[in-house]
Amino acid sequence: MRDSEDLQVLQDRAVAAVALAKAEGADDAWAAASSSRSTQCQLRDGVLERMQHSHSRRLSVDLYVDGRYFSHSTSDLRDGPLRDFMAEAVALTRALQPDPHRALPDPALFEGRSGVDLDAVDPSLAKLDNDARQALGLRIDARMSGKPGVISASSTVVDGSHASAHASSNGFRGGHASTFVGTYASVTLQDEGDRRPEGGMGASARHLVDLPDADWIGDEALAQARARLGSRKGPTTTTTMVVDRMIAGRAIGALLGPARGWAVQQGQSFWADRLDERVVSPVLRLTDEPLLPRALGSRHFDGEGIAARPMTIIEGGALRTMYIDTYYGRKLGVAPTTGGSSNLVVQPGEGDLASIVADVGKGIYVTSWLGGNSDSTSGEFSMGLRGHLIENGRIGAPVGEMNVTGNLLDLFSRLTRVGGDPWTYGSFHAPTLVFEGVSFSGT
Numbered sequence: 001m002r003d004s005e006d007l008q009v010l011q012d013r014a015v016a017a018v019a020l021a022k023a024e025g026a027d028d029a030w031a032a033a034s035s036s037r038s039t040q041c042q043l044r045d046g047v048l049e050r051m052q053h054s055h056s057r058r059l060s061v062d063l064y065v066d067g068r069y070f071s072h073s074t075s076d077l078r079d080g081p082l083r084d085f086m087a088e089a090v091a092l093t094r095a096l097q098p099d100p101h102r103a104l105p106d107p108a109l110f111e112g113r114s115g116v117d118l119d120a121v122d123p124s125l126a127k128l129d130n131d132a133r134q135a136l137g138l139r140i141d142a143r144m145s146g147k148p149g150v151i152s153a154s155s156t157v158v159d160g161s162h163a164s165a166h167a168s169s170n171g172f173r174g175g176h177a178s179t180f181v182g183t184y185a186s187v188t189l190q191d192e193g194d195r196r197p198e199g200g201m202g203a204s205a206r207h208l209v210d211l212p213d214a215d216w217i218g219d220e221a222l223a224q225a226r227a228r229l230g231s232r233k234g235p236t237t238t239t240t241m242v243v244d245r246m247i248a249g250r251a252i253g254a255l256l257g258p259a260r261g262w263a264v265q266q267g268q269s270f271w272a273d274r275l276d277e278r279v280v281s282p283v284l285r286l287t288d289e290p291l292l293p294r295a296l297g298s299r300h301f302d303g304e305g306i307a308a309r310p311m312t313i314i315e316g317g318a319l320r321t322m323y324i325d326t327y328y329g330r331k332l333g334v335a336p337t338t339g340g341s342s343n344l345v346v347q348p349g350e351g352d353l354a355s356i357v358a359d360v361g362k363g364i365y366v367t368s369w370l371g372g373n374s375d376s377t378s379g380e381f382s383m384g385l386r387g388h389l390i391e392n393g394r395i396g397a398p399v400g401e402m403n404v405t406g407n408l409l410d411l412f413s414r415l416t417r418v419g420g421d422p423w424t425y426g427s428f429h430a431p432t433l434v435f436e437g438v439s440f441s442g443t
Contacts, residue, residue: 016082046138058074125161181205232398236443274319302339346418348420366404404440
């Protein structure tokens with residue numbers, strides 16, 4: 001079924017679900033019908049290990065009945081079962097406790113929806129058959145398997161499509177179709193004794209032609225594993241930290257995690273009462289960009305139908321906007337923005353990793369985060385890591401068994417440089433980051 005046909009079928013199902021909910025006595029309803037297809041091809045040491053296909057359909061409906069609210073879902077979208085499902089769902093919702101803050105979004109929030117073409121569907125992926133998937137995986141594998149010191153190597157190719165359509169009893173109609181494809185590699189090497197350093201690389205995109213070359217994926221995975229040979233426990237020190245662009249999103253994600261209406265309302269946000277207060281480095285400029293063509297997080301509207309618009313999140317050292325859906329907006333008495341992020345984009349600076357390391361001279365280059373946690377109320381955090389020493393302006397010996405600890409607001413007040421090399425194969429577009437005076441614990 002073509003995407004346009006699939007979307008129309010889903011839109012009809014969502015509209016039908018709303019009508020059935022109203023007929024059963026619901027005051028209001030929001031229905032979302034979706035369809036997903038995916039295929040995963042996985043090879044290990046050049047041999048096909050798994051070829052898995054999946055296809056699912058689902059309808060979820062938010063019901064508002066006599067001041068009560070609940071969300072229900074079903075995988076059976078046929079007329080008869082859907083009618084029975086809705087009768088039971090309305091009855092169950094009616095038995096719950098009232099919640100005066102639950103209501104459909106104001107239709108004014110639906111207005112101004114952009115018509116920009118997000119170019120989210122790659123037609124060529126419909127022609128990607130199992131032989132082509134396996135051939136792509138074998139190209140990646142050939143860059144790793146059989147190389148000196150390699151114990152095992154795996155390559156994975158994943159692709160699929162998703163379509164969803166929404167309808168509400170107060171006038172919302174909208175749908176979205178997209179495709180995705182990703183290539184991934186991992187390799188394990190033999191090191192001294194029982195050490196088995198690993199390396200990996202992967203990227204995802206909406207269009208196949210936007211992915212990095214398959215040879216590069218395999219080469220980078222092997223290079224990362226080889227760079228870990230001879231790794232030792234790192235030092236306890238306070239020094240400059242250089243964070244690789246591919247993992248910078250996790251640190252920024254921890255910073256933004258409590259910048260949400262639910263966290264503020266529940267007293268679990270260190271951002272509460274800090275909106276527009278300068279507390280982090282002015283070097284960081286972060287925007288939410290939902291209308292970027294081909295980007296993985298792009299959308300015309302969010303899950304509540306709020307029309308998508310670019311938002312400035314952090315600028316001038318201050319948080320300028322929080323993620324607030326309509327429910328918590330009512331609880332907090334503030335206007336809603338949107339319930340969650342789309343594409344988070346760090347405004348790039350200048351320089352790539354090599355030039356940044358040369359300028360830093362001495363420090364720790366972090367390539368992986370290993371576990372850890374952060375407190376959304378205080379901002380205190382501790383994260384395990386592995387990476388490399390930076391010595392004489394070069395990436396040096398591999399280190400691990402280290403932790404970086406501190407407070408997130410303090411850490412981001414120490415951000416001194418943002419690179420010009422953003423990683424864009426995800427919904428977080430971040431470049432290399434440099435922090436001064438960071439505390440590490442190791443030997």
